[in-house]
Amino acid sequence: MRFLRAAVLLPVLLMLAACGDKNKESFQGWIEANLIFVGPDENGRIEVQRVREGDRVARNAPLFSLEADLQKADELAARAAVENARAAFQRAEQLIKTNTGTQKAYDDAQAALREAEAKLNSAETRLKRRSILSPVDGVVQQVYFREGELVVAGRPIIAILPPGNLKVRFYVAQAMLPRIAIGDSVDVHCDGCGPQTAKISFIARQAEYTPPVIYSEQERSKLVFLVEALPDNPAEMRVGQPVSVTLSPRAEKK
Secondary structure, three states, rough: OOOHHHHHHOOOOOOOOOOOOOOEEEEEEEEEEEEEEEOOOOOOOOOOOOOOOEEEEOOOOOEEEEOOOHHHHHHHHHHHHHHHHHHHHHHHHHHOOOOOOOHHHHHHHHHHHHHHHHHHHHHHHHHHHEEOOOOOOOEEEEEOOOOOOOOOOOOOEEEEEOOOOEEEEEEEEHHHHHHHHOOOOOEEOOOOEEEEEEEEEOOOOOEEEEHHHHHHOHHHEEEEEEEEEEEEEEHHOOOEEEEEEEEEEEEHOO
């Protein structure tokens, strides 16, 4: 959303008088999202892509699968190693019960069995993780890779937007800071959606220039601070949508 932020910054985003109510301040802002990026733990080629942009997914719903031939082979080898280690342990156990085996041989066989079982658990986990599930409920916003494409570990394959991860962003002049606080309610208006409220969740501690100017006492009024608010009903809003934010300064609240 960098281009959206830049586009919104250029108009200066200073205070506008709210129509018909001089006790309120109005600011221009936009909707931004905290997307959840989902990718694989290991490199691989996408075998099955199960979702498209716009699909609604539930937590633990399948998203995509990677080719798993190597992981299946590793799992079979680990399972065979466990069977051999278990047979060796059972022999050592029987020998020590009849006093024909040594304690060391028994301990070694037991350790070998535990190591083989641990390797099997690791192989099963790697195989299971070739099928990627959704970590959250939400809507698929972007699919970056398709079936047949090679992906690397940690690279996002799908971006998901949970319903509660939308936020309103706007800028206020520094003179407004003493009169607003986290938790304050603001009114949000946008084209195509009904009026709703949001609560301020973040106020930046670092000032920004918009547009860039040479700092001086006379230009201090051009300093603005980023403010974020969480909408009470984000379902009606869309990422990148411009909004008008109206608030009542704390000093004027009864």
